[in-house]
Amino acid sequence: MIERLRVLGIDPGSRITGFGVIDFTGDVAAFVASGAVASTEGSFADRLRIIFKSVSQIVAEYQPAVVAIESVFVNRNAGSALKLGHARSAAICATFTHDVTVVEYSPREIKQAVVGTGAATKEQIQHMVKSMLKLDGDPAPDAADALAAAICYGHQRRLRERLASRDFPVRRQ
Amino acid sequence: MIERLRVLGIDPGSRITGFGVIDFTGDVAAFVASGAVASTEGSFADRLRIIFKSVSQIVAEYQPAVVAIESVFVNRNAGSALKLGHARSAAICATFTHDVTVVEYSPREIKQAVVGTGAATKEQIQHMVKSMLKLDGDPAPDAADALAAAICYGHQRRLRERLASRDFPVRRQ
Numbered sequence: 001m002i003e004r005l006r007v008l009g010i011d012p013g014s015r016i017t018g019f020g021v022i023d024f025t026g027d028v029a030a031f032v033a034s035g036a037v038a039s040t041e042g043s044f045a046d047r048l049r050i051i052f053k054s055v056s057q058i059v060a061e062y063q064p065a066v067v068a069i070e071s072v073f074v075n076r077n078a079g080s081a082l083k084l085g086h087a088r089s090a091a092i093c094a095t096f097t098h099d100v101t102v103v104e105y106s107p108r109e110i111k112q113a114v115v116g117t118g119a120a121t122k123e124q125i126q127h128m129v130k131s132m133l134k135l136d137g138d139p140a141p142d143a144a145d146a147l148a149a150a151i152c153y154g155h156q157r158r159l160r161e162r163l164a165s166r167d168f169p170v171r172r173q
Numbered sequence: 174m175i176e177r178l179r180v181l182g183i184d185p186g187s188r189i190t191g192f193g194v195i196d197f198t199g200d201v202a203a204f205v206a207s208g209a210v211a212s213t214e215g216s217f218a219d220r221l222r223i224i225f226k227s228v229s230q231i232v233a234e235y236q237p238a239v240v241a242i243e244s245v246f247v248n249r250n251a252g253s254a255l256k257l258g259h260a261r262s263a264a265i266c267a268t269f270t271h272d273v274t275v276v277e278y279s280p281r282e283i284k285q286a287v288v289g290t291g292a293a294t295k296e297q298i299q300h301m302v303k304s305m306l307k308l309d310g311d312p313a314p315d316a317a318d319a320l321a322a323a324i325c326y327g328h329q330r331r332l333r334e335r336l337a338s339r340d341f342p343v344r345r346q
Contacts, residue, residue: 045265045275052266078254079247085258092218092259093225093266102218 002026005157008064008100009150010055011142012072012088014080015040017051018142021062022133022150029154031133033062034143039087048090055094067095068153070145071104105152110145113152175199178330181237181273182323183228184315185245185261187253188213190224191315194235195306195323202327204306206235207316212260221263228267240268241326243318244277278325283318286325 011018184191
């Protein structure tokens with residue numbers, strides 16, 4: 001029997017955190033849920049609290065085995081990098097009270113896995129996510145990026161399994 | 174009766190997080206505990222986990238009413254700012270599962286409160302913290318900075334109370 005593996009993808013941001021949940025069963029990816037959390041109200045600590053509490057709730061509700069999160073591009077502006085670092089860390093910390101594995105992918109790895117090129121546009125990602133998960137409409141950009149991070153995990157896992165089944169050396173994640 | 178107020182000061186860092194606990198009873202500040210958490214082992218997510226879990230444990234053990242944390246200087250290097258943002262956020266998020274108030278002070282406000290000048294050196298802070306809390310020896314720099322953040326809270330609270338008792342308008346924190 002092929003086991004179902006549930007993956008939560010997260011697209012971190014200081015104002016909007018996208019999330020997307022996918023169930024992988026062998027080669028089949030099934031959409032479960034997606035959405036975005038806005039953290040624009042209150043003090044900076046309040047905004048971190050919103051991200052932390054919301055992601056905690058999402059993890060508690062969907063019980064993923066794996067959380068796939070986009071690593072952030074080091075912005076030239078240190079002030080933005082500091083804010084984004086806080087926000088992304090709040091999303092990661094929200095998974096620490098649950099038994100989940102956290103994996104990080106660069107935006108390039110995610111684009112490569114979903115569109116086939118590391119230079120894909122946001123629209124291409126939305127389109128491919130919609131097509132791969134057989135969604136009725138385009139997901140919102142933040143939700144699409146989060147779903148793409150989850151798809152990237154599924155993609156790399158499948159590659160690893162195929163390599164392993166042929167006795168190729170498996171690259172450690 | 175004057176109530177005792179327990180304050181946890183935190184000096185955030187991506188490699189070392191300093192902490193210090195002080196009980197304030199009226200004008201009297203009593204040292205309770207201080208120390209530092211090293212987060213230098215493992216992946217970046219592992220290091221955030223160490224900070225988050227350790228600060229959670231400290232908050233659970235000492236049950237502070239207030240957490241005073243130094244806001245960070247926006248480094249010119251966006252890469253360091255990103256790392257420090259993650260680490261600082263992990264320390265802040267660790268307080269969210271407890272009923273505590275989080276207050277933030279700039280390094281300048283803390284130095285001003287402890288030494289009397291916003292341009293104080295690390296050695297001057299260590300010296301003043303030792304003297305104000307009647308410690309036997311110099312606290313380690315990270316612990317001293319954390320204790321200084323807690324002292325800053327006590328200092329500003331006393332100022333507010335004195336202003337309030339004279340019917341001055343109270344500046345909202």
